[in-house]
Amino acid sequence: MRYQNATAYRFLAPYLLIFSIFWLWPIISSFLISFQATRTVPWRFAPTFNWGRLIGDPAFFNALKNTLLILVIQVPVMITLAIVMAVLLNSPLLKARGLFRFAFFAPVVVGEVAYSAVFRLMFNLDYGIINKLLNSVGLPRIDWFSNVTPAMAVIMIAVTWRWAGYNAIILLAGLQSIPQDVYEAATLDRVSKLKQFFYITLPLLKPIIVFCAVLSIIGTMQLFTEPFLITERGGPGGGTETLGLLLYRQGFRSLNFGYASAIAYTMAGLAIAISLVQLWLTRDPK
């Protein structure tokens, strides 16, 4: 028995080794680094140096505010949209289901840089299609990237476009696992399609919805690509700077690894905390 275990571990050893070096160690190491002053050589242990700076840093609170703002608006909108898309995909009336499924999922596999470039073009002040459309219905064009509110809106629209279909596919799997005869029983009970959706579909889909919400919260907490590429490093004037961007700026521009680590741990802690609250709020009443 013992011998067999040893053999198993010997087979696992290469994986465990790589796992420890490239995964476990960075996690531990960055935690330790967050307690060190890293602007001086050699680094020295100073527990309040980074964490103390964090709680008084307006840039941090700006990034935190922006991240949370995107989170509370974009995630619910996207999940709602994803549910609607999933229900439409699941409709027996829909033709060419496979095509739609692919189309909804496609944004996830499009390269981030390419998609960001396309969004910049679409929202371009002078020749972007969005402003052309606004003009054509008699609305004034919007300078999307020079003002904070429209810039935030572009980021939320972009992130929603990219991930709504992905969530819709997950939700679709959930929808398809609800047995058809439950709906037939409800039809015999004279329950309208709309009430069936609210009283049967949504409650039965709840675990999947929560799963999607937690995934999205974790993803949005780490938001980086869109504010980096679409609104050009959190512009205008830091108005769309997220925690992910701040971390990048501190870690890779200013090479302040200690502070960047502290930010990283704050992000992870917040993602976990918000997800737990979410799970707690939507738990099954016993």
Next chain:
Amino acid sequence: MAAVTLKNVVKRFGVFEIVHGANIDVNDGEFVVFVGPSGCGKSTLLRMIAGLEDISGGEIAIGGKVVNNIEPADRGIAMVFQSYALYPHMSVEQNLSFGLRMNGNPKADTERRVKRASEILRIAELMKRRPRQLSGGQRQRVAIGRAIVREPQVFLFDEPLSNLDAELRVQMRVEISRLHKELGVTMIYVTHDQTEAMTLADRIVVLNAGNIEQIGAPLDLYDDPANRFVAGFVGSPKMNFMAAKVVGNDEGAAIVALANHCGAKLRKPLSGAPPAVGAEIVLGVRPEHFFEAGEGDCDIAVKADVAEHLGSVSYVYANAGPEELIIEREASRQRANGDQMVVSIKAGRSLLFDKSGARIR
């Protein structure tokens, strides 16, 4: 309460015709069982009555009113599904009351109906549980309870017992029978199990590949099947079929020679015209209708291969040439290892079928 009438009902899925013109009259308060092998269209027929499937042709009337274009909820029916189809996220109580609550039924009336259903089915102590916390039999009760709460004119059951173990099935069968007596309401019940059909039904509708083979009381189907399919389907173990040939006529009786039994001959009186001499026919004998040698009208010798002793009776699997016969013996304790065995057939306890399977009476 209501009668249910099907007139030339046809069902097509795309180009496939699944039900080919069904005519069935279910009387008010009657318990009718649709029975037939899997895939013969029983569920489809039931779902058309419920309104869950469109009717491709013909007419269905419930309580004298044609319901072809009436919504399922307005047909005065309730259905119990094979998979129970309980709402998984609701307690038993909520499952029972859901339909009424959604339709703004007065609260006191809803409570009264739920209470009554829970008493009839003895599920009062389960009211706060979720479906997944119930056993199969309990779920089945809740599903029936949900139907009772609707106070329908017609109950529809689609193989309600097929997910239960054998013992529970017998128990629930009795309970459904009791429920029918208690409520006195029309019930249409679908099953592939002929035992369930025989024990529950006032009348049975035997279906095969979308056709109605025969409609009749259980014992009428047993005694007087219209054709070889019904004869083989009703009764357990199945009726034996032996190849035979008409070798003569005698005052309205056919003289039949059994092909695989050295030409053993049986004189079978018929009410109609006997078939032509030389016609190839089939003789049907139920396992329980073999008699001791010499007691019947025609003795045959068979080789007994295997015997199943059930206690009160035994079933001997015997063969004669290419034919396998199942023979019921009372209180036999004999082993069968290829022993020769002579049994006897009575003309009055055998049936004749022509090549196409139609009965020769």
